[in-house]
Amino acid sequence: MSSLPQILRAKLAATPSGRLPFAQVMELALYHPEHGYYGAGPRKIGRQGDFFTSVSVGPLFGKLLAMRALQEWRDLGEPADFTIIEQGAHDGQLAEDVMDALGGTGIRYLIVEPNARYREAQARRLEGRPVHWVESLADLKTSPAHAFFLCNELPDAFPVHLVRWNGERWEELFVESDGAEAFRFIPGDCSCGNLEAEVKHLPHDLATGHVLEINLAMLAWIRDLAHSAFRGAIFIADYGLDAEEFHADARAEGTIRRYHQHQMDGQVLAGLGECDLTTHINFTRLIEEALRHGLAQREYDLQGRVLGRMATSWIQSLEGSQPDAATMRQFQSLTHPALMGRSFRCVILEKPPGR
Template identity: 40%
Template structure:
């Protein structure tokens, strides 16, 4: 699989590393292509969301999505005993639009003390976020790395973060699995299989050539967040499946893909630094690791069921008090977000909790996936 380079700085960097140390994992290739300071797709600010960008997300619908999430954060605040030091941590905040929507709503719902911290290593995005969020003054703070995040009580919020964490690509040999490493190939790059230590135990038997992804980086990320959360919730919003679905026999090419200008392609080695690289999240992996870290699984739901539950209180508050136009707009936004043929089935919500009293968040009121997720974790532990 070769390519012609459109982002020479990233491509040259990858080529030099391969020349110096030999084949690299696809996870390392992805790390450089997406996160290399100044040149990577995310770190340089190339990513654009919305109609004129590379892909749509929940934030594209408007402020309504942030308003519903703010209502869920208030529920956690109440369950924690209404602490004055309540903190919301967002990671993967992009240009700060979701943060602005959430903080605007929280300023009305929690006029007292709360703090909104953003984990942002990229200087470009930090500058963009400061432009959008400057009006909120010292309610907003930043840290450039998870290691600098203070211990907190509240909620860690991520919207499409885990799917962009680097992953390794594995290929079935028919009688086992090998990792696909990245090598030089003329002016581009290609894959070469190798035996490595990242292949997990109890992988399913698959015909020769079948591909799948594994993401150890997600385990390390969750461990770092669990360590810093004193009490509250880690709310993960992303697209993905339980492991049984993710590793189903019909997924012969895995779930990885690239996006640029609303066009999808599977040529993950072409044009590094110029497009998004992603794969679906293994929610079984996250839930399993959560148990090892002392976190509980409060709920797992697709976006349709989560937002129906999360929106009930807000929509009732509009009845008879809000202008008809505002109520109709809210309903249209909700319908867009929960449509089963679009975002409603594509995105999932995983709530992980530590020392957080009941009742469960209203967003998980109609959750249909929690039992299946816990069964998937139990089955995975048996196989291991």
Template identity: 75%
Template sequence: MPSLPQILRDQLATGPLPFAQVMALALYHPEHGYYGAGPRRIGRQGDFFTSVSVGPLFGKLLAIQAIQEWQTLGEPKDFTIIEQGAHDGQLAEDILNALEGRPLRYLIVEPNPRYREAQAKRLGDRVQWMENPTALQSGPQHGFFLCNELPDAFPVHLVRWNGTRWEELYVTEALQFVPGEFSCAELAEEAKHLPQDLAPGHTLEINLAMLHWIRDLAQAAFRGAIFIADYGLDAEEFFADTRSSGTLRRYKQHQMDGRVLEDLGECDLTTHINFTRLIEEATRHGLTQRDYDLQGRLLGRMAMPWLKSLEGQPLDAAVMRQFNSLTHPAFMGRSFRCLVLEKPSR
């Protein structure tokens, strides 16, 4: 099978491609994509850290939240924890272990068979799978959906303000960016809502895939809540003059830079989430914002029932380190944000 560089060269030889197509190949090509070939090592030995790689406490806090959601709904028998972007299944394992035998089902949304294989190896028959969020339209009827660092890895379109209008950025055969007309009507419509008082050359990402995804979730059958943890910004921050080059970045061996057309397929590509836009689209499709905050503050509130249950006993040193890593502003507490959406029955 041709290598990813050869596949890209062949496709780009026919003309420039929207960056979203290049990013999709670089991340999700089934053989050569950064994520397509199977779960990546995360943590000290990988390219980046996540809240999951800190330790099992993140899963414990989400399990506490899931139990509260189940109880609020009247403890329905079909209540299901639904995770998308489960990677190698570590978060699912942490949550299931923290449930302490409560009869809650666990469902993973995962289209990639290599990931399902890795998850099954870790989790056995404690979970079930479905391929995409649209399958949730047939059930379950009650649920708690969660994802950690998912929409930041969706392929994005790049657009640049030329002083008069927004243009899309395309990738050439020489792996350089060139401006052009919008590649689709939906992108042109979305660009109408962007600021027009920015300096020429200001570049932004438009995450159409994120908007499609939240619409699919809004159409799911379950009643309950949706929990989204990711690094992102409010619109005012997202469009700030200080971010004139956008938020798209390359991660490799814990180093971050803007050389996003280098080593395609061998490094992670990621963007910050425009949470304001995500909340707008969620609300437009019937979801309600219940809570939205910096991860440190929101996880701190989620942890209160657990902390009270300790009745003044000191935290284990390892658990305290995990809690600090997740919540302290100098670590993940400020760089990540959490959004909780209320979802009615469809």
């Protein structure tokens, strides 16, 4: 059976130039149905996996999102078709936490999931619960009419193009075989018109060799989301930066990294298919594209501040009593600046009627 590096070398050999944009390599490494890091099914998250997420901290994250969803439902006038939509649901843990917190409210839950193996894992975890699945955002073009959309750490796993400033112009970084067992980067002209359009807006005063990630898939995703049928809020949590922060000298090598057993490095062409590949998202560019397609910005802030504000009603419900120690640890992990509170950011967008 071929390994993923063998599959990649065959693809490279089949191209006239012998090279591929990094975005295609990243997509193969993460989502190949048999050898991709995510393609074969949900990965373990937490201490026994390669990384932690807000979901792996415990159920409080889901509880806070459930409370926000209830508030959105009330603000919309409690419509009967109100649906919580999640994309990037992994093994269904966040969906379970949200529905546990909702109790018997009867609010619908919908998961956008193209991978059949993930749908099977989610269905096993959520057996007996009122959950439905669709394969893509295209399935949301006619219904529901009212929703609260949420995703946690989704756009950071979209395949990205890499570009590098050569002192005179931006070049795309392609991947080619080094003639032995490994792969290497080689610069060239942009591989598509959309990438050419993006690099036109990048600065020209950076140090020679500065690398940036261009997440064309994220821009296409937010456009699709903006053109879906529902009215309501969109909650996006991820690790990322503002555009200006990407241009700092400290990030001249880019933010693309590989993760394995809680170890991180920049050797993104090594261990393909065996390691997670991820990049910080450009929140400035994401929000800009969202506004251009009719969405409105409600909030954009560090995760600690956003979740702290979302937790206000939960804290008030305690009526002065202290939460149990485990819940308090979860709250601190999610909001403390030295933990996830600063490294993650949240944006809440609004999708008004008719968009």
